Amino acid sequence: MQTVLYARVSTIDQTIAHQQAQAEAAGFKFDRVVADHGVSGVSTRLVDRPEGQRLFDILRAGDVLVVRWVDRLGRNYADVTDTIRELMRRGVIVRTIINGMTFDGATSDPIQQAVRDALIGFMAATAQAQAEASKAAQAAGIEHAKAQDGKRYLGRKPSYTRRQFETAQDLLAQGNGVSLIAKSTGLSRQTVYRLKDDPAAAEFALAEWELAGRLSA
Structure with missing residues (x-):
């Protein structure tokens, strides 16, 4: 079994250093780090990212996948929920640094499954909502800049x-x-x-x- 940290940054000038530092500060020890640089979590599914594809190739049943939060997997509700469920079907345990959540497909109790799935849905929806809020703010800034014709x-x-x-x-x-x-x-x-x-x-x-x-x- 192995523990893998997956990190993602949206622009090429950002680094994954702080995500790795957060994981280590939270007590996580990992065997390898897989990271995508300059990749949008909104428009690009995890399975379609260069390192995201490799992640699916190397993870096996019993392995642990660590992410800062579910938004590193993606910022689209359907993509995030599908990704976590697919990983759980493969026997991979998904853990988040923020909030210390653990998603394990081995759960058999129907009530625990319902609570787990509800949390996955809530966190995925929050990730998408945050992305949309950020996009709206950036769009507003662009429109304001155009309206001021460079004199804003x-x-x-x-x-x-x-x-x-x-x-x-x-x-x-x-x-x-x-x-x-x-x-x-x-x-x-x-x-x-x-x-x-x-x-x-x-x-x-x-x-x-x-x-x-x-x-x-």
Whole structure:
């Protein structure tokens, strides 16, 4: 039996280092790391990704697949639920770093199966909803940029990076307190409160500045 960490980043300039660090900090030890770089979780199914295909080839019954959260498998509800169910049918145990969930196809009790499947559906739906919210924020930023014809006022540059934003959201999802998140991310408590109270607005501000950077490059 082996434990495999699967990581995915959406752009080629991102790294999987923080996903691996999160796994190790949570106490996971793995035999190998499989990662896809610059691959969208919205438009590309896991089985269609270069390393996603290899993942299905190497996993065997009794193996454990570790992911930061189900959104690393995908951000499409049908794809994520189908993927986890297929892995469970093969006897693979799926574990998430965030929330510490375990999905095991060996469960035979009908009530436990129902609870497990409901959790899979909820987490997959949440992953898709987050992707759609991010896409909407980016689209709004693009439309705003077009309307201003390059003369838009972006406001103050966000005091957090994409990585800090995602890490803070991960820690918030785990129920961690503001002080711990501030210490872990290097952000101020005030910034963490903003990310917690209005994540959509925080995502929008970040997306606009990212867009501005791409347009000026």
